[in-house]
Amino acid sequence: MRLRNKPWAKEKIAAYPQYVIPNPEEHKGRWNELFGNDHPIHIEIGTGKGKFITEMAKANPNINYIGIELYPSVLVSALDKLIENELPNLRLLNVNAKDLTNFFAEGEIERIYLNFSDPWPKKRHEKRRLTYRAFLELYEKVLVDEGEIHFKTDNQAFFEYSLVSFSQYGLVLTYVSLDLHNSDFEGNVMTEYEEKFSAKGNRIYRCEVKYPPKHQKAGL
Numbered sequence: 001m002r003l004r005n006k007p008w009a010k011e012k013i014a015a016y017p018q019y020v021i022p023n024p025e026e027h028k029g030r031w032n033e034l035f036g037n038d039h040p041i042h043i044e045i046g047t048g049k050g051k052f053i054t055e056m057a058k059a060n061p062n063i064n065y066i067g068i069e070l071y072p073s074v075l076v077s078a079l080d081k082l083i084e085n086e087l088p089n090l091r092l093l094n095v096n097a098k099d100l101t102n103f104f105a106e107g108e109i110e111r112i113y114l115n116f117s118d119p120w121p122k123k124r125h126e127k128r129r130l131t132y133r134a135f136l137e138l139y140e141k142v143l144v145d146e147g148e149i150h151f152k153t154d155n156q157a158f159f160e161y162s163l164v165s166f167s168q169y170g171l172v173l174t175y176v177s178l179d180l181h182n183s184d185f186e187g188n189v190m191t192e193y194e195e196k197f198s199a200k201g202n203r204i205y206r207c208e209v210k211y212p213p214k215h216q217k218a219g220l
């Protein structure tokens with residue numbers, strides 16, 4: 001863990017406050033002012049070295065992207081990509097996803113990407129999984145009505161767990177693939193982990209889920 005918190009990484013991040021936003025709570029409910037437009041906002045939680053979010057931002061200039069990553073030493077690689085590409089529709093946050101509601105207002109986010117999230121296989125660590133019920137509650141608070149989660153992983157047990165967790169929460173499954181790289185899904189952008197594990201022959205699982213309309217949940 002000490003390795004992941006190298007001071008040089010924190011220093012580098014601090015030197016680029018225009019890219020890694022230093023006080024995200026100050027932008028809560030006002031992210032569109034920072035981006036200078038009203039385009040939808042998509043976030044990736046656990047952005048890692050940032051390949052996915054950088055390529056998505058390049059390909060979709062009318063969507064604003066925010067990459068969230070806990071560890072500075074990992075996030076610096078995403079920062080390097082942003083420095084190189086200067087994308088006006090991409091910003092990074094060095095924060096913990098458990099504090100999401102400190103940074104985003106209700107309905108501010110349209111879509112959440114969870115790519116190769118840590119599976120935390122031991123049952124006693126279930127609460128750390130980013131598809132655990134408490135996280136689904138948190139996501140619902142910041143997402144628009146009928147907001148989406150797009151999730152992919154190479155871990156079959158984690159995928160199965162997540163499908164059950166989504167279902168028990170009342171989310172609607174709108175897409176599923178049990179072998180993404182051999183499916184007809186178009187436009188897949190690979191993450192660093194996806195490249196690494198698919199090269200080893202691992203199968204990639206992917207799904208899209210949607211929150212039910214809020215009026216439906218309220219029983220109206």
Ligand SMILES: C[S@@+](CC[C@H](N)C(=O)[O-])C[C@H]1O[C@@H](n2cnc3c(N)ncnc32)[C@H](O)[C@@H]1O
Nearest residue numbers: 046047048069070096097115116118191192193
């Ligand atoms: C297995 S890596 C996957 C990285 C990247 N998405 C990919 O597919 O290449 C998971 C990442 O999520 C980050 N992470 C885990 N829990 C987090 C949390 N609660 N908040 C923010 N980032 C988190 C980890 O630090 C790690 O970089």
